[in-house]
Amino acid sequence: MSILCPSMYDPVRSALVCLVGRQWAALPTVLTGFAALALMHELMLYHIGRKEAAWAIARFFLLHGVAVAAKVTAKKALRGTRWQRLLAKVSRVLMAGFVVVMGFWLFPPPLLQRDVVAKAGRETITVVEFVKGLWNILRFISRKLASGP
Structure with missing residues (x-):
């Protein structure tokens, strides 16, 4: 997440300040950042399963971006009013x-469609078998070294 701020958020916000002003430039910038997250996660999911995108993960991030933008808007609109503290507490829970x-x-369906659990299990077994083989090689070498020439 820390890579998005200098690489995306700051440049987009700087560009939008001229168009919508400093106060409201954060809203489209937040939406742009969440759209980038949506695309990155869909790309990662594609590489895991090599199946056509279902866009469920993208919907999660896009809906989350809209919710964060709504929160920012409400926070700015209620700044300096008696509702500001209530909004802070309620928004965390919401x-x-x-x-x-x-x-x-939205997350489980695409993961289940791509057999992620089964693939993770197979990869874990592969890693365990590799470590066992490596351990056997190291034991063999240590025995040879201990027995001498």
């Missing part, structure tokens, strides 16, 4: 609930 609900709704 955002956490939003992420959990959307995560359980």
